[in-house]
Amino acid sequence: RAAVIGAVGTIAKAYVSLLNTTTVHNADALHRLVSSRPPGTPLLTVSNHMSTIDDPFMWGFKGFPITDSKLARWVLTAEDICFRNVFMSYMFRLGKCVPITRGAGIYQDHMNEALEVLSTGGWLHSFPEGKVAQDHQPIRRLKWGTASLIVRAPVTPIVLPIVHTGFEKVMPEKSFFGRRPPLPLCGKEIKIIVGEPVDFDLPGLKQVAAMIPQDTSFERKGWPTITPEGLDEAAQRWLYQKMSDKIQSAMESLRKTLLNLKQH
Template sequence: MEWAGRPNHIRGVPRKMVFMVAGGFAKLFASFLNSTSVQNAQTLIRLVRSRPPGVPLITVSNHMSTLDDPLMWGFKGFPSINADLARWVLAAEDICFNNSFYSYMFRLGKCIPITRGGGIYQEHMNEALARLNDGAWLHTFPEGKVLQEDAPIRRLKWGTASLIVRSPVTPMVLPIVHHGFEQVMPENFMFGRRPPVPLVNKKISITIGEPIEFDLPKMRQTAISLSHNFSLPLLGWPSTSGLDEAAQRCLYSAISEKIRTAMESLRTLGKKQKVLTPNCFQQ
């Protein structure tokens, strides 16, 4: 149902209606029924509204509830009802696309289905690359699943790193860390189930970092050098960007660790974190 996500689908009217409803819902619960504080909001707003033409944006965040998106875009001052400025987001296929109605609505909401466990070269990753090629904004949850405990950022999946490397124009990458949505939509509220509606009178905090800089040519060369030291069974990945699978693993691991470190620094309010040596063959 990719056609439903196209901007010219019925002249864009259904998409605009979805974002008016979803954006209003996000504003209601993030700005009025709960208390939300945001640090460095202007950096995100600036990059969403006026980054250089043709340059894509990838935002990455931790994932603490099924309502992180759209609620995290509902803070005061953010253009949450503007469908043209809204993010594209990678969304779990088994949750958001499990029937025709959901598929249509989430497609209107600029969601791209991802099969969990399907690997970084699954079909819909090409769709995400196409959106980046358009210079769009894409949001990902690189931890790969909801984690409601206040714990260090876990090792990230490599999908986001592969998009950064394979994008025709290197995206700007902005880390975001939030807390509080796990209280708004707890996984085990009653009888092991989520509440029927989001909870209120909770405190939400959103910390937005600065764009992460990647020296990709240098990182590629380092990855190629490191990959010569390993000899493990391969998965049959296609060569891309002049890299064989072993070099890709090292490069994706290094990029993911740099993102994880930036997110963990935000989570610990700027405390210095020890940078771990990338493990090229473990995800």
């Protein structure tokens, strides 16, 4: 694992710190939470998804310990892209990637792996928009998986939003005969902004959710009830949407701040 993370981290650092021009705003907040948060406290970073190289490249900026396998993040990755065969599965597992099956829902078995990372006080990264988009539009509606992890984690994680731009130019989806280039491009400008932790009143939100009346207007997916609050599927849907909206709002605020910084 140390060899794989060290090698991949070195490549990411070369592209981000040397071959492209990168500016990071509020990097100290990320540094601090990655290296010195309270023992046993999990960290959940969330970001927009501009390209297939966002992770690991977004951690390749100067001064960040991307090659340290003990500090490195775990990341939720698409099973159909990163785990297509035995070799890829082995390598991505060494790279601290957790497979997620698209369309399998928030209670799929792989989510238990993500919960295990959080339960041990680890750092997990998520792309809650669920897919790559290079159109520079406002942050899209978030999938509920990230919110469900926050609620179900034994210890509530610190949730840190990050927004970036420029990786869509380093690895454009359609530039090389209508496809991605064989290698990341150079000479581009990358900007990353790290926000402040999103503040949730989780006990209060759970209390409100528990009082949500039964709703039979949606197709039930058979979600288990969350104890001890007794949150049924209707309550969970309300709770996950409320939390996702707050994360989306924090990310959109960062996106607008980053746009203003680019214009100066």
